[in-house]
Amino acid sequence: MAPSKKPPSTRLRATPLSPAPDLESSFAEVVDLIQRARQQAFQTVNTVLIDLYWRIGQYISLKLEATAWGEGVVEQLARYIKRHHPDLKGFTRPNLFRMRQFYEIYRDDEKVSPLVRQLSWTHNLIIFSRCKLAEEREFYMRLAIRERWSKRELERQINMALFERAVLNPPKVSAAMMQLHPAAETIFKDAYLVDFLALPDSHSESELQRALVANLRRFLCELGRDFCFVGEQYLLQVGGEDFRPDLLFFHRELQALVAFELKVDKFRPAYLGQLEFYLEAIDRDVRKSHERPSIGVLLCASKDDEVVEYALSRALSPALVAEYQTHLPEKQLLQAKLREFYRLAAAPESSEE
Numbered sequence: 563m564a565p566s567k568k569p570p571s572t573r574l575r576a577t578p579l580s581p582a583p584d585l586e587s588s589f590a591e592v593v594d595l596i597q598r599a600r601q602q603a604f605q606t607v608n609t610v611l612i613d614l615y616w617r618i619g620q621y622i623s624l625k626l627e628a629t630a631w632g633e634g635v636v637e638q639l640a641r642y643i644k645r646h647h648p649d650l651k652g653f654t655r656p657n658l659f660r661m662r663q664f665y666e667i668y669r670d671d672e673k674v675s676p677l678v679r680q681l682s683w684t685h686n687l688i689i690f691s692r693c694k695l696a697e698e699r700e701f702y703m704r705l706a707i708r709e710r711w712s713k714r715e716l717e718r719q720i721n722m723a724l725f726e727r728a729v730l731n732p733p734k735v736s737a738a739m740m741q742l743h744p745a746a747e748t749i750f751k752d753a754y755l756v757d758f759l760a761l762p763d764s765h766s767e768s769e770l771q772r773a774l775v776a777n778l779r780r781f782l783c784e785l786g787r788d789f790c791f792v793g794e795q796y797l798l799q800v801g802g803e804d805f806r807p808d809l810l811f812f813h814r815e816l817q818a819l820v821a822f823e824l825k826v827d828k829f830r831p832a833y834l835g836q837l838e839f840y841l842e843a844i845d846r847d848v849r850k851s852h853e854r855p856s857i858g859v860l861l862c863a864s865k866d867d868e869v870v871e872y873a874l875s876r877a878l879s880p881a882l883v884a885e886y887q888t889h890l891p892e893k894q895l896l897q898a899k900l901r902e903f904y905r906l907a908a909a910p911e912s913s914e915e
Contacts, residue, residue: 609679612686616678619665622658636662664690671696677703684713688720698725709787722755726896733884734870736877742855743816743880753885754784754861761888767824770886771795771808774824788814796821798843807840818880819844819856829865829883831873838879855879861886 622639625631640655667690668674677700678686685706693699702725706716731752739746758780759773774781775794782789792810799805809822821844823837837858844856858881870883 605680608682611683612679612681615661615683616665618658619661619663620669622662623665623669626662660687660691667699674700674703677707680707682713685711685716688713688716692720693725697729701725701728715783721893722890723893723896726893726900727751727753730896730899733882734867734874735882736874736880738878739857739880739882743818743857745816746857746880746882749786749788749813749816750859750882751884753887755890756781756784756886757888757890759888765826767808767826770824770826774809785811788816789820790814792819796848798840798847800843800847805840805843807837807844810844813857816854816857817852818854819849820859821856822859822861824886825860825862827863829860829862829870829873831869833860833862834873834877834881834883837881838877841879841881857881859884 622631622636625635626633636658637655640653640658643650643653664678664686668678674696681689681703689699689702689706693702702716702720705711705719705724709715711719728751733747733750733752735746735750756774756777758777759770761770761773765773771794778791782791790812792812794809795806796810797804797806807821808824811820811822812818813820821837821840823833823840825833837860841856841858849856856879858879860881860883862883862885865883865885874881874883
């Protein structure tokens with residue numbers, strides 16, 4: 563008896579979980595369009611909201627300045643909105659006075675006025691309530707926009723006195739760095755705060771490296787948004803020998819590889835020669851043709867700024883020397899130093915008068 567033939571399968575073929583390689587780039591473009599549209603929609607809504615708070619603050623400020631209103635009228639306004647328009651949330655007396663303060667702080671500052679509309683109301687509140695100097699407010703605004711800081715990260719950076727540290731200790735970079743990467747001074751820091759590592763006071767370079775890699779997300783946040791991690795102990799082979807810079811990153815804006823060499827003691831000029839050797843090997847054997855010259859960062863436990871300046875003055879590579887700090891100095895001390903810095907900076911001008 564001839565075996566019966568099985569009818570052809572009517573089951574649908576399973577759809578592949580991943581698109582074909584030739585389709586994946588097209589799908590990525592569609593997702594990019596969606597994400598950009600969502601971001602634009604969010605930015606539009608945010609701009610409208612900030613404009614509203616600005617106009618309310620302006621209205622209240624002008625009424626109070628003209629003595630058409632007393633301070634108690636703002637309280638009456640808040641009660642009126644709550645009673646007659648309960649759907650309008652957030653227009654309490656404290657918030658209405660914050661809107662007035664928001665307007666009065668920035669109304670005469672043409673540089674900052676466009677920036678406030680690029681930040682959320684929460685970010686603006688944190689900055690104008692915590693920062694007293696106009697330069698400080700502008701500093702945190704520009705960084706919050708560039709780095710896309712969350713509310714928590716913005717608060718952390720203010721608590722960690724980033725502004726005071728940046729003004730008092732700008733990054734020490736080589737002449738080659740300024741020539742090849744003039745934007746570097748706004749991207750790199752003189753000191754990186756790594757309090758999240760929980761390192762013992764006495765630790766080795768390998769312990770420091772492992773801790774940084776284990777806390778890579780937080781370290782990248784401290785470095786800045788455009789840093790991308792490439793690898794640790796990155797293998798370089800020169801003349802039959804193996805060399806391994808501790809950490810290798812790529813910076814999207816600078817379009818350059820960035821090698822970090824870690825030292826758990828005080829900066830020594832000899833360390834710079836080692837770093838320059840790594841940069842030469844990276845540029846010859848790793849850097850792609852469209853990328854710019856690689857950058858080296860010596861991250862040391864401490865440094866003498868005069869020794870660093872002497873060492874960097876003859877450096878032929880784009881390089882800088884920075885400290886890593888496991889504990890932040892007292893913020894009050896930094897603020898006192900900053901006041902002294904501004905006093906000394908203003909002294910020549912006042913003496914000429």
